[in-house]
Amino acid sequence: MAKPSARIHFLQGVLAILGVGVLVRSVVLQVVQYPQWHVRAEQRRVTRSIMPRRGTIYDRNGVILASTEPQYRLRITVRELRDTATLVRQLPELLNISPQRVRAEFARDYPFFAGPFTAEEIDPIRNLRGVHLDVVYRRVYPQDSTAVALIGTLDASGTSGVGGIEKSYDSLLSGTPGEERAWRSAAGRVLESPGNVVREPVAGASVYLTIDRDLQNIAETELLATIGKYSADGGDFVIYEVETGEILANASFRRDSLTGRMQRTASAIVEGYDPGSTAKLFTAAAILKTGSDTTPVSGECGAWGQVVSQNYTRHIFDVHRTCEMLGLGDAIKFSSNIAMSKFSLRLNGDEQFMTLRDFGFGTPLGLNFPKETGGLLKRPADWDNPLLAKPSMAQGYYFRVSTTHLAAAYAAIGNHGILLAPALVREIRDSRDSVRYRHRPQVIRRAIPDSVARHLMQYLGEVTETGGTGLKAQLDDSSVVGKTGTAVLNFSKKGEPREYRASFAGLQPADHPRISFTAMIYRPQGQKYGGTVAAPIIRTALQQAIALLASPIDRKEPAQSVVRAARPMAELPVEAPEHSLHLPLAPATMADAGLVAVPELGGRTLRDAAFALHQLGFTVKLVGRGRVRGTVPVAGDSMPRGSMVTLRADSL
Numbered sequence: 001m002a003k004p005s006a007r008i009h010f011l012q013g014v015l016a017i018l019g020v021g022v023l024v025r026s027v028v029l030q031v032v033q034y035p036q037w038h039v040r041a042e043q044r045r046v047t048r049s050i051m052p053r054r055g056t057i058y059d060r061n062g063v064i065l066a067s068t069e070p071q072y073r074l075r076i077t078v079r080e081l082r083d084t085a086t087l088v089r090q091l092p093e094l095l096n097i098s099p100q101r102v103r104a105e106f107a108r109d110y111p112f113f114a115g116p117f118t119a120e121e122i123d124p125i126r127n128l129r130g131v132h133l134d135v136v137y138r139r140v141y142p143q144d145s146t147a148v149a150l151i152g153t154l155d156a157s158g159t160s161g162v163g164g165i166e167k168s169y170d171s172l173l174s175g176t177p178g179e180e181r182a183w184r185s186a187a188g189r190v191l192e193s194p195g196n197v198v199r200e201p202v203a204g205a206s207v208y209l210t211i212d213r214d215l216q217n218i219a220e221t222e223l224l225a226t227i228g229k230y231s232a233d234g235g236d237f238v239i240y241e242v243e244t245g246e247i248l249a250n251a252s253f254r255r256d257s258l259t260g261r262m263q264r265t266a267s268a269i270v271e272g273y274d275p276g277s278t279a280k281l282f283t284a285a286a287i288l289k290t291g292s293d294t295t296p297v298s299g300e301c302g303a304w305g306q307v308v309s310q311n312y313t314r315h316i317f318d319v320h321r322t323c324e325m326l327g328l329g330d331a332i333k334f335s336s337n338i339a340m341s342k343f344s345l346r347l348n349g350d351e352q353f354m355t356l357r358d359f360g361f362g363t364p365l366g367l368n369f370p371k372e373t374g375g376l377l378k379r380p381a382d383w384d385n386p387l388l389a390k391p392s393m394a395q396g397y398y399f400r401v402s403t404t405h406l407a408a409a410y411a412a413i414g415n416h417g418i419l420l421a422p423a424l425v426r427e428i429r430d431s432r433d434s435v436r437y438r439h440r441p442q443v444i445r446r447a448i449p450d451s452v453a454r455h456l457m458q459y460l461g462e463v464t465e466t467g468g469t470g471l472k473a474q475l476d477d478s479s480v481v482g483k484t485g486t487a488v489l490n491f492s493k494k495g496e497p498r499e500y501r502a503s504f505a506g507l508q509p510a511d512h513p514r515i516s517f518t519a520m521i522y523r524p525q526g527q528k529y530g531g532t533v534a535a536p537i538i539r540t541a542l543q544q545a546i547a548l549l550a551s552p553i554d555r556k557e558p559a560q561s562v563v564r565a566a567r568p569m570a571e572l573p574v575e576a577p578e579h580s581l582h583l584p585l586a587p588a589t590m591a592d593a594g595l596v597a598v599p600e601l602g603g604r605t606l607r608d609a610a611f612a613l614h615q616l617g618f619t620v621k622l623v624g625r626g627r628v629r630g631t632v633p634v635a636g637d638s639m640p641r642g643s644m645v646t647l648r649a650d651s652l
Contacts, residue, residue: 276487349380414513482506
């Protein structure tokens with residue numbers, strides 16, 4: 001038997017030979033054969049993108065309109081676990097997957113569960129050693145359908161915007177993807193590992209809209225109620241801030257031709273139409289701006305034949321018939337087609353065209369919104385016949401505008417004649433909460449002199465006073481000025497008007513307008529006039545808006561109205577004042593908020609219930625459709641003014 005020393009030397013020799021063999025083999029693999037093994041390794045390497053968290057969309061006060069919720073995938077490193085058996089028993093119940101699936105995954109070194117799973121589901125195990133989480137994201141819209149047409153949605157993959165702000169600001173909202181690398185085994189399976197990430201994703205930017213969530217809810221609710229009342233095929237309602245150009249609410253509905261149901265759309269931005277009598281004000285602006293003859297004209301007792309040629313006489317009619325002489329202000333107050341047509345013939349084509357162009361018609365709004373319309377405004381050289389075109393344009397035909405165009409143009413009148421660029425985005429912040437963009441009022445041009453704007457404000461004031469066509473828009477405590485419109489859409493075979501578009505555009509308050517607004521109802525049944533159909537929307541919506549605790553609309557105004565006594569106003573400089581935001585954009589509060597009891601609203605319509613809550617100073621969230629079946633908090637609970645009350649209704 002060999003001596004121990006001999007055995008030791010023998011083993012040392014064997015180990016030395018094995019060591020040399022390993023070293024030689026290593027040199028062969030890593031040096032000599034490196035190129036071929038490198039190629040094979042690269043062929044099995046998998047590079048995958050890690051999707052970043054999409055940016056949040058807020059309203060002007062920081063209320064979330066669209067956000068991304070994190071969900072999770074599980075990667076487990078078995079050798080790091082302290083109690084594998086317990087985890088294997090827990091996972092089927094926690095993740096709602098079969099025990100067989102769990103056991104099959106744990107047969108691997110790195111079990112992987114794709115899910116995705118919610119934070120609640122993985123919360124009991126998220127801090128366990130050996131459990132690693134991959135984050136994936138799902139887009140949610142906390143305000144239900146509020147402003148959904150403006151916000152837009154994502155595609156089926158959940159990565160790209162489809163329509164609205166989600167699409168137009170997709171490159172900012174989507175962020176920068178990260179990167180992870182993994183390798184495939186000889187059997188073709190991806191070898192997952194928590195250390196695969198080579199570049200972390202960067203979250204998308206957050207977008208703050210100019211929209212006020214509460215005003216948007218009011219606008220949508222009132223618009224839908226009016227559409228239903230008159231069995232109309234749709235409508236638009238826009239509320240616009242005069243001094244900044246910011247859109248506070250932009251609601252649109254259209255009836256789906258296939259289902260017959262009302263659908264939320266962005267029609268107020270993307271559709272153009274003949275504005276009808278709401279545009280008569282712009283012909284009046286052209287008359288005053290150019291110093292044309294303003295001598296009163298005959299009302300022709302409501303029927304006038306305009307001689308166009310020896311062979312053709314055009315017949316123009318008025319609803320409010322009068323045989324008296326009508327001045328320019330009377331033509332606006334009584335919405336006289338005859339008087340405005342006669343006044344328009346005192347202008348040349350360029351004067352009428354340039355005034356409309358200066359109010360922004362015929363060009364896109366510049367909102368960076370998908371498919372936004374520029375309307376239609378032909379140059380005089382392209383008019384078929386000036387003797388037909390000028391009276392037609394004076395009555396609100398032969399050119400097309402969007403509802404938002406009209407609100408911006410009326411805002412220019414209330415802003416001393418200065419036209420501002422409309423805005424739908426108030427601020428953009430990157431993933432580090434640094435401001436990348438902040439809206440400031442941008443002057444496009446002076447559309448009309450301030451003196452002309454003052455005259456137009458007086459004309460508008462007469463429309464909403466006793467005897468005017470827009471009296472139903474007037475408020476009790478704060479004056480509204482505006483103009484009604486009733487545009488004919490088509491005619492019967494006998495040449496009689498058959499379908500209409502009813503509208504109202506105006507400003508509030510009269511002395512120093514803070515907001516402009518435009519309401520349009522498409523194809524109302526039974527009633528047709530803007531003063532009857534559209535004007536009441538303004539009154540009801542403003543009553544609710546003024547009752548809001550943090551209302552952006554003035555509750556009070558100076559006692560002396562510009563309608564009753566116009567006073568001199570200093571000409572504004574071309575540069576409008578700038579307004580900066582300081583985020584977070586929280587709703588305003590009142591020092592003496594107090595507690596208010598939530599009323600019993602069961603069985604009432606959503607419209608009536610929302611109106612009652614707004615009058616008490618609450619903000620309102622609507623869930624469902626039809627009649628109210630309850631509130632959260634429940635009736636009788638006391639809440640501070642400005643608190644959110646959810647109305648739950650039966651779904652239809």
